Amino acid sequence: MYWLSYFSPMVLIIGGVLGAAGLIIKSKPSAAELIGKLTPWQGWIGVIMFLGGIWHLIWFFSLIGIVGFWLIFTLITAIVEIVLGFLLGFSLIAKFAGEKGQKIFNAISPFQGIFGIIAILLGLFWLLNWFGVWAFIV
Numbered sequence: 001m002y003w004l005s006y007f008s009p010m011v012l013i014i015g016g017v018l019g020a021a022g023l024i025i026k027s028k029p030s031a032a033e034l035i036g037k038l039t040p041w042q043g044w045i046g047v048i049m050f051l052g053g054i055w056h057l058i059w060f061f062s063l064i065g066i067v068g069f070w071l072i073f074t075l076i077t078a079i080v081e082i083v084l085g086f087l088l089g090f091s092l093i094a095k096f097a098g099e100k101g102q103k104i105f106n107a108i109s110p111f112q113g114i115f116g117i118i119a120i121l122l123g124l125f126w127l128l129n130w131f132g133v134w135a136f137i138v
Contacts, residue, residue, distance in 0.1 A: 006130060008052055012081065012123030015049045018042050019084045019116025046089025049119075053081025077122050083108060084115040 017024065018038055025032045038045075056078035063071050090097070090105050097105070 006127070008056075009123040009125075009127040009130070011045065011048055011052060012077070012119045012126065014038065015045050015081075015084055015088060016116045016119030016121075016123060018045060018088055019119060020113045021116070023113045023117065043089050043092040046085045046087065047092055048085070049081045050085030050089055050093075053078045053083075053085055056081060073122070073125065076118075077126070080115055080119050080122060084112070084119050087112050087115070 017035060021035045021039075025035065056074055060071065060074045060078055063074060086093070087105065087109060090101075094101065
């Protein structure tokens, strides 16, 4: 189960890169080729992020009253994973989402790049956390 501690930040970073692909390619056109290699997996990465976000939301509610600082980051991570996972995985879950899901997708899709950048930053934050960089905070 310990390997999941590293898996989740990596999915956040990869999903964030896919979510912010337009912004990244605009500032660094040479990244288009590398991001293009990830694009076929975008839907599945989105579904994994969405499910991970639900898991982190459940984890958030189990932590209420125990941990203050980490609680905020767990909630933000869960929200970003759910929203960005929904956006990235929409092509796979569209048939289950229906018309209401399409409306939600249309409403939040303009913010995909922002959620992508936030996901990259959260992924780096959690990855550094697992390596003990933030140990002085607790």
